[in-house]
Amino acid sequence: MLKERLEEIYEVVSKDEEIRGVCHNGGALLSLLVSALDDAIVEGCITVTDKGGLMPEVRVAMNKSSLIEGAGGPYGSAAALTGVADAILNYGLWSVALVGTPCQMAGYEKMLDVGRGTHNAHNFSSTVRLRIALFCPGAYSYDKLLKEYIEREHGTPISEITKLDIREDGLHVYAGDKELLHAGMNEIEDYKREGCKICADFTGLFSDISVGHIGSPAGKSTVIIHTDSGKEVFERALEWGYIEAKPINKAGADLIHRLQKEKREAGLAEKARRKK
Numbered sequence: 660m661l662k663e664r665l666e667e668i669y670e671v672v673s674k675d676e677e678i679r680g681v682c683h684n685g686g687a688l689l690s691l692l693v694s695a696l697d698d699a700i701v702e703g704c705i706t707v708t709d710k711g712g713l714m715p716e717v718r719v720a721m722n723k724s725s726l727i728e729g730a731g732g733p734y735g736s737a738a739a740l741t742g743v744a745d746a747i748l749n750y751g752l753w754s755v756a757l758v759g760t761p762c763q764m765a766g767y768e769k770m771l772d773v774g775r776g777t778h779n780a781h782n783f784s785s786t787v788r789l790r791i792a793l794f795c796p797g798a799y800s801y802d803k804l805l806k807e808y809i810e811r812e813h814g815t816p817i818s819e820i821t822k823l824d825i826r827e828d829g830l831h832v833y834a835g836d837k838e839l840l841h842a843g844m845n846e847i848e849d850y851k852r853e854g855c856k857i858c859a860d861f862t863g864l865f866s867d868i869s870v871g872h873i874g875s876p877a878g879k880s881t882v883i884i885h886t887d888s889g890k891e892v893f894e895r896a897l898e899w900g901y902i903e904a905k906p907i908n909k910a911g912a913d914l915i916h917r918l919q920k921e922k923r924e925a926g927l928a929e930k931a932r933r934k935k
């Protein structure tokens with residue numbers, strides 16, 4: 660289990676124009692990954708890309724252009740942990756960054772715990788050198804949300820959609836810069852995956868660094884540092900001019916803590932309800 664319990668929260672923006680061009684929420688994730696690659700902390704990054712039609716695909720990216728090409732994948736719906744085996748067995752990598760949802764970070768932690776003392780424990784524990792969690796309000800069933808709700812109920816063809824964004828105020832659906840649809844959280848609650856309704860982690864407590872955009876002004880990312888190794892990666896990216904950062908303001912920090920608390924309470928309450 661993670662022993663370190665740092666919690667430093669920053670609002671961050673990438674200093675790389677190309678990255679800012681594809682990541683409209685500040686680009687901190689990509690810049691931290693590029694910095695970790697350039698610093699040789701990792702040889703590859705396990706990320707999720709959109710393989711077309713908003714369908715997720717787990718990919719191992721080994722340079723900035725692959726990261727940029729795959730930016731903005733629908734993370735909650737992909738099995739990011741399969742990328743660990745792919746990176747080791749198919750790419751022959753010894754050091755990778757794992758980017759995923761809070762539950763995937765917890766899953767990885769459990770794999771380590773269970774695997775300790777077995778023949779494969781060394782591979783996993785020494786290969787994943789950086790864990791970056793993405794804030795997660797919940798993942799939604801692709802068929803139900805896209806086909807039933809967005810396409811059938813609202814008449815928005817999936818082929819026109821370029822981006823789905825779920826923020827504290829609900830779902831935003833875009834075609835390029837144009838917003839096609841906005842729906843509040845309560846309107847899409849029924850489309851949430853069953854497992855997500857008992858989830859109690861919003862930021863990714865089992866990661867080195869969490870990244871999201873809630874809590875920071877538009878065009879900036881929110882970054883939470885949880886461990887000393889996460890801090891090292893973050894400080895190197897600052898020092899080498901990949902990112903600019905300042906501590907988040909109180910309102911931003913309060914919002915993140917409130918959402919974490921609400922998700923935890925709702926998840927535990929639903930779990931208790933199901934046990935009855």
Ligand code: SF4
Binds near residue numbers: 795796860
């Ligand atoms: S809500 Fe929880 S279980 Fe669902 S994808 Fe997010 S982190 Fe995973």
